[in-house]
Amino acid sequence: xxxxxxxxxxxxxxxxxxxxxxRYASLQDPVGPLRAACAGAVGWLDxxxxxxxxxxxxxxxxESLLGRPADAAGGNLLVMANGSACRTEKAPGHxxxxxxxxxxxxxxxxxxxxxxxxxxxxxxxxxDLLAAGLESLAGLQALGLQVASATxxxxxxxxxxxxWVVRWQCES
Amino acid sequence: MTLRLRSRAFADDATLMMAIVxxxxxxxxxxxxxxxxxxxxxxxxxxxxxxxxIVDIGGIKAAPGAEISVAEEKARxxxxxxxxxxxxxxxxxxxxxxxxxxxxxxxxxxxxVLNDAWGGADPELVDVAxxxxxxxxxxxxxxxxxxxxxxxxxxxxxxxxxxADTTAYAERALAAGVxxxxxxxxxxxxxGKNTFHSLEVTRRLDEMVATGWPVLVSLSNxxxxxxxxxxxxxxxxxxxxxxxAVSAWHGARVYRVHEVVETRQVVDxxxxxxxxxxxxxxxxxxx
Numbered sequence: 001x002x003x004x005x006x007x008x009x010x011x012x013x014x015x016x017x018x019x020x021x022x023r024y025a026s027l028q029d030p031v032g033p034l035r036a037a038c039a040g041a042v043g044w045l046d047x048x049x050x051x052x053x054x055x056x057x058x059x060x061x062x063e064s065l066l067g068r069p070a071d072a073a074g075g076n077l078l079v080m081a082n083g084s085a086c087r088t089e090k091a092p093g094h095x096x097x098x099x100x101x102x103x104x105x106x107x108x109x110x111x112x113x114x115x116x117x118x119x120x121x122x123x124x125x126x127x128d129l130l131a132a133g134l135e136s137l138a139g140l141q142a143l144g145l146q147v148a149s150a151t152x153x154x155x156x157x158x159x160x161x162x163x164w165v166v167r168w169q170c171e172s
Numbered sequence: 173m174t175l176r177l178r179s180r181a182f183a184d185d186a187t188l189m190m191a192i193v194x195x196x197x198x199x200x201x202x203x204x205x206x207x208x209x210x211x212x213x214x215x216x217x218x219x220x221x222x223x224x225x226i227v228d229i230g231g232i233k234a235a236p237g238a239e240i241s242v243a244e245e246k247a248r249x250x251x252x253x254x255x256x257x258x259x260x261x262x263x264x265x266x267x268x269x270x271x272x273x274x275x276x277x278x279x280x281x282x283x284x285v286l287n288d289a290w291g292g293a294d295p296e297l298v299d300v301a302x303x304x305x306x307x308x309x310x311x312x313x314x315x316x317x318x319x320x321x322x323x324x325x326x327x328x329x330x331x332x333x334x335x336a337d338t339t340a341y342a343e344r345a346l347a348a349g350v351x352x353x354x355x356x357x358x359x360x361x362x363x364g365k366n367t368f369h370s371l372e373v374t375r376r377l378d379e380m381v382a383t384g385w386p387v388l389v390s391l392s393n394x395x396x397x398x399x400x401x402x403x404x405x406x407x408x409x410x411x412x413x414x415x416x417a418v419s420a421w422h423g424a425r426v427y428r429v430h431e432v433v434e435t436r437q438v439v440d441x442x443x444x445x446x447x448x449x450x451x452x453x454x455x456x457x458x459x
Contacts, residue, residue, distance in 0.1 A: 017458070018457075018458040019455055019458035019459065025450055026450050026451050026452060027449075027450050027451070027453065028452060028453045029453075030453050030455040030458075031455075085459070158459075159455055159459035160459075161459045
C-alpha cells in the first residue's frame with residue numbers, strides 16, 4: 001500500500017495503558033518508548049480528532065495523549081486498543097497458549113488495515129485474553145474508511161501485554 | 173523551602189542524607205573506626221557511592237571527654253575537608269563544630285555547612301557562616317553547656333521550647349547575614365532531653381516543620397532509641413528507622429545518619445506514601 005499524496009482521514013491505534021496517565025507517573029517511566037511512539041503518532045493527527053474507546057479508562061488515556069478533550073465529531077480518529085495481556089507467566093492475565101496466535105492475527109489485520117477482518121475477529125476470545133478496544137476496532141468497518149497505507153510505530157509486549165501504535169492514512 | 177547549601181541547591185520536596193563521618197577516636201557508635209584519615213576518607217567514598225548528598229565531618233565527640241583544643245580540632249578536620257572538597261566537588265560538606273574559629277578554617281577549606289550541635293554556644297559562628305555564604309544547622313540543646321549530658325531537665329512543653337530556641341537561633345543567623353534558604357533547624361534528639369522528651373519531639377515533629385524552616389533530624393542509633401527498646405549501640409538500627417519513618421511522615425528534610433542506604437529507602441518509601449514523591453517505577457496493574 002502507498003499513502004503518498006493521500007489526504008483523507010487519519011487514524012491512530014494506540015493502547016489504553018493506564019501507566020501513560022499523568023496521575024500514575026513514576027520517577028523512571030516504565031513505558032518510555034511506548035509513550036514516545038504514542039506522542040509521535042498523535043502529533044500526526046490533524047484536529048479535530050474523535051476518540052473511539054471501549055471504556056472510560058480508554059477515553060482518559062486518549063485525552064491524556066491528546067493533551068486536551070476529544071472532539072465530538074471529526075474525520076480523524078484515535079482508537080484505543082491493544083492485544084492480549086496473557087503472553088507470559090508474569091503477564092497480568094498469566095500465560096494463555098492462545099494469546100500468541102490471537103495477537104499475531106490482530107497484528108496482521110492492523111498492519112493490513114483490514115477493517116472487515118477486524119470486525120470478524122473473535123471478540124469472545126479477545127475478552128478471555130484481556131485484549132482491549134476490540135469493540136472500537138470492530139466498529140471501524142461501518143465508518144466506510146479505506147486504508148491507503150499503514151505504518152507500525154510500535155510493536156512490543158514489554159509486560160506480557162501486546163501493544164501496537166499504528167498510523168493509517170485513509171483515502172478521502 | 174528550597175535549600176541552598178553554598179554551591180548546591182535542592183528543591184523544596186527533596187530529602188537529603190547527611191552521612192556522619194567521624195574524625196574522632198571515641199565517638200559512641202563507631203568507636204574510632206574512622207579515626208585514621210584514610211579510614212575516614214574511605215567512609216566518604218562509601219557514603220558518596222551510597223548516594224549521600226551531604227557528609228557531616230566531626231572532630232570532637234558529643235559526649236563528655238578529654239578537652240580537645242581548637243588547634244587539635246582543626247588538625248583533625250581542616251585538611252580533611254580540603255581533601256574531600258577536591259575529590260568530591262558534588263558533595264555537600266558539613267562540619268560538626270560549635271567553634272567559630274574552626275568554622276572559619278573549614279569554610280576556607282571548602283565546607284558548605286556548619287552543623288552547630290551545641291545551639292549557638294559560640295555566638296560568632298553565625299558570622300562565619302554569613303561571611304562564607306555557608307549553611308548553618310540551628311540545634312536545640314535546652315541550655316546545656318557544650319559536651320555535657322542532660323540531668324534532670326524539665327520543660328513545660330519540650331516542643332514549644334525546641335521551636336522557640338531553634339527559630340530564635342535561625343532568626344539570629346538570618347540577621348547575621350546567612351541566607352534564609354541556607355538555614356536548617358534541628359530539635360537535637362537526646363541533647364538536653366531525656367528519652368521521653370525525644371519521643372515527644374518525634375511524635376510532634378510536624379509542629380516544627382510547620383515553622384517553615386527546613387528540619388534536620390539526627391536520630392541515628394541514639395540513646396532514646398536504645399532506651400525505648402532496651403538495646404545497646406549496635407542493635408538500634410530498626411528502632412532508628414522507625415523514628416526515621418515518623419520524622420519523614422511529618423516532613424523532615426535532612427537525615428543525619430550512620431546508615432545511608434537503609435535510611436534512604438525508608439525516607440523514600442514514606443515520602444511516597446505521603447504523596448510527595450512518585451514511585452521509582454510503577455507498572456503493577458497499570459500495563
